[in-house]
Amino acid sequence: MTEAELIKKCQRDSRSAQEELYTRYADRLYRLAYRYIKSEPDAEDVLMLAFAKVFSNIRSFSYRGEGSLEGWMRRIVVNEALMWLRRKHNFNMTESLDTSQHEPDLLAYQELDAEDVYQFVAQLPTGYRTVFNLSVIEGFNHAEIAEMLQISENTSRSQLFKAKSLLKKLLTQEGYNYGT
């Protein structure tokens, strides 16, 4: 069954199509949720809420080629994860930005395994990790991140800088040598 057919069936509330959609994308979306939430049961809860939203709002989704469905579902999962995080975490609790420090050079990460990168990112504190995920992985700019997390743009920049610094430190501790 193609993605377009699957969407059409889901729009007609076909339970089998919904199950097929879940089977196809649940793993990836679970990983995505876990990257933000860092707790298995909470990530499952977030994923469940996200899928409920997907099924209820799929009628309003217009298919725009391969990958558009996954992109749309990823946005829903990210939004659900951020809603969950906002309830648990205060993103405004951050230090002032120290501009005297140089940005760490993370080019050496090219040699890293994807799974290792995923695990290192997961080790970051919630605030850093969230901004890092939104900025580096999802590709949002600081204005968008500030709006999503209800923080200032400076806070977002600060969090990202600290996230990169901490990531470099973690990699050094684990024995990854990436230059200076």
Next chain:
Amino acid sequence: MEPNTEKIFQQKIREAEQRPVYWQKDTLWLRMDMKPRRSHRHLYLAIAASFMLIAVTGIYSYRHLTGKYEALIVQGAAPKKQPNKLEAVVAPHAPLEKSIAILQPAEDQSKKIKPAENIAVTVAIPVHESIVDTQTASIPTVATVDSVAATEQTQTPRVAEEKKIRPIVGVIPAPEQQPLATHREKKTKFRILRTQKDESPIEHTEESKLVIARIN
């Protein structure tokens, strides 16, 4: 971090997310299956709308039929109720056997009829024939027949009674001017402040003069 590095990170994370992972996938699906799939708001609305439609149609048709029936009554073309054969008045002058035959039910009711030995049959008799000495029982116009050797309906046939609508004649009394509530004269008067108006002028009678003189 340079944009190129960010791209590498993005790719690696996405690559990691494509890999299979062990988690409670089936359990979560079952949990989702337990929950209602979609909101039942539309269903509720549809049920409410159909209810309303049925109610409105019912009320309309009831009023329509009632109106038609009333129109028929007004025109005097209301369908007359056919008299039941069992309720037919027995001809007073007819012989008893004949009148019993008249009282027998119609063919369609014959299946329900049970043979009975002692059946009381009430027959309407004219007044001049009913005033007969009770001892002259041999007269064929006896009002009650105790036993009839024939198939009869167990139910005693009723004598049809014509309903006569009699006008109610009465006298409407002229409305009297009655008080709405019983009023009783006030005997005692309580006054907090006494005004000049309340003070009755002293009557200068002989008695009062004596009293005043005694006081002075």
